[in-house]
Structure formats: C-alpha cells, structure tokens
Amino acid sequence: MAFSQRDEQPRNSSAAHEWPRIGDYAIIGDCRSAALVANTGAIEWLCWPRFDSPSIFAAILDRDRGGTWKVSPRATDILRTQREYIAESNVLRTTFECRTGIVALTDLMPVSSERGKRSVLTPDHEVLRQVECLAGEVDMQIHFEPRLHYGAGSPRLKRVGAVGISFVCGDGVYYLRSSVPLELHSDTATAAWTMRRGDTAQFCFTYGEESPVVIPPLGDWSRKRIEESTLWWCQWASKAEYDGPYRDVIVRSGLALKLLSYAPSGAIVAAATTSLPEQLGGSLNWDYRYCWLRDASLTIRALLGLGYRAEASSFIEWMLTATRLTQPRLNILYTLFGSESTREQTLPHLSGYRDSRPVRIGNAAQHQLQLDVYGEVLDAIAQYAFHGGTFARSTQRLLVEIGKHVASNWDQPDQGIWEPREHPQAHTHSRVLCWVALDRLISLCKKGHVKDVPLDDFCRERERIARQVHERAWNPALNSYTSTLDGQDLDASLLLMAYYGFESADSDRMRATYAAIRQTLRANDHLIYRYRSGPDEGAFGICSFWEVDYLALGGGTVEHAQRLFEDILQYKNDVSLYAEEIDPRNGNALGNFPQAFTHIGLISAALSITERLKGQKQLAHREEGAGEKAA
Amino acid sequence: MNWHSWMFWGFVSTLLMTTMEAGAQAVRLTRVDFPFMIGTVFTTDRDRAKIYGFLAHVLNGWAFSLLYVLAFESWHAASWWRGALIGAVHALFVLLVVMSIMPGIHPRMASEQSGPTATRQLEPPGWFGLNYGIRTPISVFLSHIVFGAVLGAFYHLR
DSSP: OOOBOOOOOOTTSOGGGOOOOGGGEEEEEOSSOEEEEETTSEEEEEESSSTTSOEEEOTTTOTTTSOEEEEEEOGGGEEEEEEEESTTSSOEEEEEEESSEEEEEEEEOOOOOHHHHHHSOOOSEEEEEEEEEEEEEEEEEEEEEOOBTTTTBOOOOEEETTTEEEEEETTEEEEEEESSOOEEOSSOEEEEEEEETTOEEEEEEEEESSBSOBOOOOTHHHHHHHHHHHHHHHHHHHTOOOOSTTHHHHHHHHHHHHHTEETTTTEEOSBSOBOOOSSTTSSOOOBOOSEEGGGHHHHHHHHHHTTOHHHHHHHHHHHHHHTTTTTTSOOSEEOTTSSOOOOOEEOTTSOOGGGOOOOEESOGGGGSOOTHHHHHHHHHHHHHHHTTOOOOHHHHHHHHHHHHHHHHHTTSOBOOTTOOSSOOBOBHHHHHHHHHHHHHHHHHHHTTSSOSOOHHHHHHHHHHHHHHHHHHSEETTTTEEOSBTTOOOOBGGGGHHHHTTSSOTTSHHHHHHHHHHHHHSBOSSSOBOSBSSSSOOOEEHHHHHHHHHHIIIIISOHHHHHHHHHHHHTTSOTTSOOOSEEOTTTOOEESSSSBHHHHHHHHHHHHHHHHHHHTOOOOTTSHHHHHHHHO | OOHHHHHHHHHHHHHHHHHHHHHHHHTTSOOBOHHHHHHTTTOSOHHHHHHHHHHHHHHHHHHHHHHHHHHHHHHTOOOHHHHHHHHHHHHHHIIIIIHHHHHHHOTTBOBTTTBOOSSOOBOOOOGGGGGGOTTHHHHHHHHHHHHHHHHHHHOOOO
C-alpha cells in the first residue's frame, strides 16, 4: 500500500470550500446507516437513523451549509495521507504523515452480534473515532458542525454536565463525547490540541429516539468496541466461500454490499448517498438510498456465490414482503421496509457536489414501468430455489400470479433498465427479462419448487417473446441486437442476454453484438458506456463487469476476461470502492458512492472467471445448471 | 377500605397511565420510555428490559394507587378532582425528586456530574426530566392526573 499524494486543489478558495473527489471518500456503517469519511478526516455524509433519513452531515453536497465533523492534523502540516480498512473489516484507518509526526485516525460505526447486544447496553446509532499519535508531535483540530435535515437548519448545542454535548432534532437526541475538552459555540464545537507519541484521543457521536438513550464511555470501553467491531466484520468476511484468484477484491466488495444492507429488513440499498453527479456540474443527480428490484438477480448470485445464504434468504424475504402491497405488479424500487419512497423533491438550498444541481431526495422513477424487474426478481427466486431454498404455498401462488401478469403484459412499451425520463419504448432488455421470468417459472415448476404453473400458457408466451426478440431486436445492417425493437442504438444491457441464458455467449449473434458494443460504447481501452444516446456521463461501472462476465461465460477466452477484469480493478479507489460511474478520461469516480450494483457486478464477474478456470458449471440460476450447484 | 374496588380501579387506572405514557412517546410529546428505564435496572437486554419494566411499572402503579385510596378514605370522599389533585402532586414528586435521584438509585444510569462509565451508560433525566424532551413534564403531569382522576371517579368508599 503506497502513500498517495493529496488531490491538488485550487488554493485560491478557502479550505472549507475544497471538494474531495468522490473516490476520496470511504464508507463506514453498521448495516442500518452509513457515513462517508473523506481522506481529510472529515465525515461529510451521515443520515440517521436509516440510510434514507435526512442528513446530519452533508458537506459532500454543500461545503457551507451541509455540516461536517472533521478530526485531523492542521491541513498545512499534512504531507501525505494513507487509508485502509483494518484487515477484512469496515473499520477505516486513515494515517496522516505530517511535518512533525504521524497520527492514525480510526473511524467506525460499532457493530456487535445479537448476543453481544443483549449482554451490554449499546447506543442505537454511534460513530466512534479514535486518533493515535504514532510518531513525533502533531497539532490536531476538531471541528464539529452538525446541520439538521440536509442543511436546512442549525441545532443548538448544549453541554449536559460530564455526559457530553447534546442537541435535539426531530424525534431524537444526539450526544457528542470527547476525550479532549471542546469549546462550545452555539451550533459548533471545536478544539485544537497537540498530540505526542503514544497519546490517544477518542470521540463518539450517538443518536437515539428512546430515552434514556445509551451514552457509552470512552477510554478502554471504546478501544474494546473497536476491537469487537473489527472482529465482527472479519468473522463475517471469513465465511466467504470463494476460493479463487480474486479473494481480496471480492471480499472487499462483499463487505461493501453487507454494509449497504439494512439488517432489520434484509433490504440492500443501491448506494449510501443522494445526488452525487453522474456528470460534474450536471443535473443527473438522483437519490439512490432505496432498493431497486433490478439488482435482485445479480445480488443473489453474489450472495449465494460467496456462500452467504442467510443474507440471501433475508434479501429474498425482504423482496417478497416489500412488494406485498403491489403484487403481482412490481414497482421498480422500494424503501427499506417496502413502502413507496418519499415524493421526489429538490433541495434548492444546497449547492450540490461541485455545484451539480439540483440535489434531489426521493425518486420519481418509482412510478415508471420497467418490465425487466419481473425477470430479475424471478431469476433471483430461481437461483435461491436451486440452492436449496423453499417457498410456502402462498408464495408459490404469488409467483404464478406474477408470471400471469408478465404473460399478459410483456408486449407493452416501458422505460427500460436505464429508466430515462422519456416516453416508453419497446426495450429489448425488458423483453428478454420477461422471457426470463416465464422461463424461470417453467424451470421452477419442472423442478417441483412451484406448483400449479400454467405451463402451456407460459411456454407459448415465452416462445412468442423469443420470436419477437430474434426477429425485431436483431438489426442485420448493424449486425447486432439493438436496445429497442426495430431500433438503431445499442446499450450495454444487451451483454446480459448471455448471462440470463437467452443467447449462448458464443453464438454468432452474441459475438457480433459484443463486437458492435465494443465499437460503439467504448469509453477507453477498458471501460464502456451504458449507452451513447443520452447526455454525456461517465463509463458505467457495472457494464464493464458485464463485459467480463460475458467473456467468461464463453464470449471470449478466459485470459481475455481476466485481463479486462484486472484492468477494470485499476479504477477502484484506494480502499477498493467503486461509484456508479467512472470518468474514462481520468479514472475519477462519478455518481452515487459506493454503489452496490457495481460491486455486485464485480463479484459476479469474478465468480464467472473462477468457475470457468475451474471448469465448473456456470449460470447456476438456470435449470440445467441447477443440479450441480444445489448438490 | 374497599379492597375489591381498589384492586380493580387501581389496576385499570395504572393500565391507563401506562398507555398514556406510551401514547405520549408515540406522538413525540416525550422520548422517555418508562418501562425501558425501569427494566434496565434488572437487565441489559433491551427487549427483556421492556417486558420487565412494564410489569414493574404496573405493579408500582398499583401499589401507589393504594396511597391514593388511603387519602380518599381519610377524607371520606373520593372524586375525580381529588384524585387529579393527588395525581398532580404525585407527578411533581416524580419530576422533582425521583428524576433527580434516579442516577443514584439506577445501577445503569450515568450522572451529569461524573458522566458515563463502563456500567453506567444511560442518559440521566436532568432537572424535571428535561433531558428526555422539553415536553416531558407535560406528559408526566397528564398521565398522573388522569391516573388519579379515574381512580377518584370510580373508587367506591366503603
């Protein structure tokens, strides 16, 4: 691990206005909420009590109004910064090499087992920070500036004796404890002090809605919490059943995925943030703190592929429960507990990341029609069943109802996987995924997992869809499948036709389509765009991993797949995290961060390569591959 | 003294007070969860603490209703306003005395003087219970006044 030079910023603006790059953030979390920590030592994004709650720190979206909590050496003293997660955990360690010494900042949101929670009282929500001086003498500073409800207001901080500094917001109460005396202003708390080799300072920030809230002590207690949390994450990571050449990156992606999961319901949010731009200074800024059903198939493949059956089971359970109010119709996204997301609104008082306006909360895409979600959900269900999962009769009936809904509606135009806010079209990917939905139900019926499936009807509709795609989505002039029926444009989702088993990866048509995609969507030597018809944006992270997946599934040689995979790995940040997109010109992350979809794609691609290297049966979510995996 | 009437109406008014306290928390009048606060005297398990605390709270309320009834008997009169009056005094006692000594008697509660320790980590109530929300006194007064008023209205003197 090498020291990296700090990002050069224009020095004419005040320090408070310097924007870290999106990749300069790392994430900490407790499977309920998450915080983004910049490599400057500042927490610039935190929403409590849930991922989709209003923020308490949001400097990532507005340097002046968002709110931040910085613990760091004086900026002018820092020579180099180095970051890592401690072992296979989500406990972050940032080391600052300064002119006069070295300090290490440890950041985490403590976690513990259910058994551990019963044996000691722990805060509902907590961020714990510890600074240790490793060498020399370093002048440190803390700047604690919480801001309420996405920077809309300032809290009134008050000192509660020796308990700490507290403030109230909405339904809950926040406490800040510090081992360093803090100077209290009306809405900020600050301190400046000097640390010498061997010195330690600790800070904890808690939130609770039910009094008396738990306020942990610092000192040995906090040190123990750091050790226990690190151990908890490491034990979770050690359960990964992956035995291949990419264990480090695959486990790190698994840890990111686990961190983005919401333990009380089993949901997995698409990302921890809202409105980080897909285009700097642009308006492609969306709230991703919800759960997209489109991620279902690849999520289950990643979780089952790594042996995380409990997490897969929780996710399936969440999916079946969350969609209950709309079944057999499926929305494209749900909240952590399955309700509709809040109405999409813009927050005009926030500048947005590097002036990328507007900042949005809520997501209006929830009302779109995207027929592909049916295939993604039923493919996930099929994978789960073929790995030993079973379903109650009521669930089986529900699955059949979903199938009937697909059989009756697959021919409609929709917004498609990329959810453009434009008029609906007949998307090839949506058609293929409707084919997948019926195909998986037929497989589930044949394997005895689902009863009372109208096989004749489903087989007939499946064939109709296949015929339509083969006849109208293939463009002989382009020698490629196209994004829409009778269309001219290509998009990267066509690569998934092989993953879902609609076309063999090594078929002439898929090879030709791949060649056309490489030519049309090429962003640089390694990355591809998702499409070229929309506004300018970065290369889409998961699409490049789909390319690897396609090659590993037979579209190319395994060496080609490995080479490309390893090239794409170069674009991860220093703590192995990916955003939604990558700027192909400079490799900078773009879009919401970290993005579960990208990490899921990474895991799937690595699994496909490893399966191919080992000569294992691939695509266990399909009927013919089921037996071996299930056994 | 009418023991049957005390047992029944003492129990009913205690349940009503407990329900009102939970309701006050639900409508965000206060953050305080009395069953949790009392239950953590016995256990660190949050779920069990709420069950133990609920049972202890009901028994406690039932026992306190005996004092109300003794007051009615000594006055040879029971009415809703007499009960409400005792309830108001009771609430004042809880807010002024019980809340202030709570960090000293609760084995897991921190004090504002010494802060949290490894064994004492629960937020202290502060003066008048204001650490648990600025409207906490309102909810405590309301629940105790209703408790006394119901008991006074329905308790039958022997």
